[in-house]
Amino acid sequence: MQEKPISIYVHIPFCEKKCAYCAFNSFCASEKQKEECLDFLCKEIASRKVARPVATIYVGGGTPSVLTEEQIERVANAIYDNFDVYEDAEFTIEANPNSITENLLKKWKSLRVNRLSIGVQTLNERSLKQIGRLHDRKTALEKVKLARKFFANVSCDLIIGLEGQTEKDLCRDAKTLLELGVKHISCYLLEVYENTPLARMIANGKFLPLDEEQTISAFNKLATFLQDEGMTRYEISNFAFDGWESRHNLNYWARGEYLGFGLSAHSFLNGKRFQNAETLEKYSNGEVVEENLSAKEEDEERVMLGLRCNLGVDLSTIQTYDITQNAYFDEYLSQGILQRKGDRLFLNPLFWHVSNTIISNLLP
Numbered sequence: 001m002q003e004k005p006i007s008i009y010v011h012i013p014f015c016e017k018k019c020a021y022c023a024f025n026s027f028c029a030s031e032k033q034k035e036e037c038l039d040f041l042c043k044e045i046a047s048r049k050v051a052r053p054v055a056t057i058y059v060g061g062g063t064p065s066v067l068t069e070e071q072i073e074r075v076a077n078a079i080y081d082n083f084d085v086y087e088d089a090e091f092t093i094e095a096n097p098n099s100i101t102e103n104l105l106k107k108w109k110s111l112r113v114n115r116l117s118i119g120v121q122t123l124n125e126r127s128l129k130q131i132g133r134l135h136d137r138k139t140a141l142e143k144v145k146l147a148r149k150f151f152a153n154v155s156c157d158l159i160i161g162l163e164g165q166t167e168k169d170l171c172r173d174a175k176t177l178l179e180l181g182v183k184h185i186s187c188y189l190l191e192v193y194e195n196t197p198l199a200r201m202i203a204n205g206k207f208l209p210l211d212e213e214q215t216i217s218a219f220n221k222l223a224t225f226l227q228d229e230g231m232t233r234y235e236i237s238n239f240a241f242d243g244w245e246s247r248h249n250l251n252y253w254a255r256g257e258y259l260g261f262g263l264s265a266h267s268f269l270n271g272k273r274f275q276n277a278e279t280l281e282k283y284s285n286g287e288v289v290e291e292n293l294s295a296k297e298e299d300e301e302r303v304m305l306g307l308r309c310n311l312g313v314d315l316s317t318i319q320t321y322d323i324t325q326n327a328y329f330d331e332y333l334s335q336g337i338l339q340r341k342g343d344r345l346f347l348n349p350l351f352w353h354v355s356n357t358i359i360s361n362l363l364p
Contacts, residue, residue: 005055006269007251008083010045010075011262012061013037016099017134033280037263038071040284042078044276045261049082050269052257056090056248060117065095069107076111085112090247092117092155097135097143105150115153115246117186118144123173127162130207132197141180148181153244156182160219161190161210167221174222178229183244187222187237189215216353223349235309236352253309255302296320300363307359312346321364328361 014029014037029037057079064072072093079085092115093108100118108116122128123137135143147154156177160170174185190209192199201207210218223233231239235253238246251258260267264278277287293301299318306313315323323329323345332338337358339346347355 003052004257005053005086006050007056007058007248007256007258008054008079009248009258009260009265010041010057010059010064010079011260011265012059012064012067012075013263014061014066015063016066016096017132034067034071036284037280038067038074041262042074044286045075045078046082048259048261050259052084054079054083054085054089056251057085057092058248059093061094063096063099063119064093065099065104069104072104072107073111076113090115092246092248094119095147096133097140100143100147102146105147109150114151115155116147116151117155117157117184118147120144120156120173120177121159122162122165123176124162124165124169127165130163130201131159141176144177144180144182152181152183154182155184155186155240155246157186157188158222159188159190160222161215163208163210165210165218167218170218170222171225174226175229184238184240184246185226185231187219187226187239189219189237219353232310233349233352236355250309250311253305253311255305296364303363304359307345307347307362308352308355310346310349312341312344315343315345323362326362326364328358332358332362 014034017028059072059075067075089112091111091113093113094117095104096119118140119133120140121131121133123140125137128136144154144156158170158173177185192202192209198207202209209215223239226239227233231241232245233239234245235249238249240246255268257269258267259269260276262276263280263283264276266273266275271293273291273293275289275291277283277285277289299320302317303313303323313323329338333340337348337351339348347358351358
């Protein structure tokens with residue numbers, strides 16, 4: 001019997017410029033730093049090979065598209081040389097519009113990349129400048145159009161909650177992207193993290209994001225628009241036409257196993273979770289933090305992940321407590337917040353924006 005497939009995630013921490021809102025582990029690096037980091041990365045990939053087939057690969061960041069053709073080829077070959085990758089594996093790479101070139105697209109395609117996730121974020125010129133993006137509206141549209149010449153499977157990100165953003169603006173941006181043939185749209189609520197330029201801009205009155213009520217209203221309007229256009233909301237923040245869902249992300253939501261390579265990357269293998277170090281010095285020394293989940297924590301994770309997407313939760317897999325005896329369970333069912341089909345429990349997508357509260361109430 002063949003081993004169950006896994007996913008591979010590769011974190012590329014480099015950026016041309018740090019965006020005002022970003023709190024990810026990413027930074028601007030010299031060519032020397034990039035080469036050193038890629039050396040560690042390729043050695044790490046070779047040192048952690050396992051006899052499990054690979055169904056999906058996701059190269060994220062940071063900005064993976066800042067890697068040269070030769071650098072991304074090194075990373076891809078390190079994976080292919082050490083893992084059994086399915087011929088039809090989904091291989092995603094994240095890219096920013098300003099760093100996409102025709103030569104890069106050709107190289108990615110030759111390396112079996114078959115899905116692009118492009119960080120458009122917004123098509124509003126003023127907002128792009130405010131949040132520190134390096135591209136403008138014209139560049140974003142040109143590069144999405146160029147990407148579609150080489151790849152059928154293109155996803156774009158949009159941020160909701162920017163200053164002055166209207167529901168009409170959002171739907172217009174989404175419509176423009178769909179007209180270019182985009183198959184998947186990820187919609188993220190603007191999050192303000194401490195010690196970021198955006199947080200300082202807000203504190204100094206130089207940026208006024210939408211309030212929570214306006215943001216949720218805008219998200220719901222956009223969600224309705226995308227679904228009217230034929231997309232399915234298969235996870236809290238993600239919309240796709242049928243058959244174009246991110247197989248890599250669905251593996252996470254289903255608690256599938258995966259290996260994460262690179263600075264601060266997470267892994268889940270053989271029932272154990274571990275994370276690489278967050279600094280280059282510690283990462284180069286191979287430092288890893290392990291986390292062993294108890295049976296109760298695993299059950300809580302099943303509930304938390306399953307209710308945040310349209311996979312739902314298989315109640316028969318919850319062994320350490322009976323969620324149906326929770327004080328909120330019947331109330332949520334009667335109000336249509338929860339929906340049950342046999343042993344499968346779902347959270348009504350209309351309430352996904354308050355999923356944290358609902359899931360917290362359901363957990364012991």
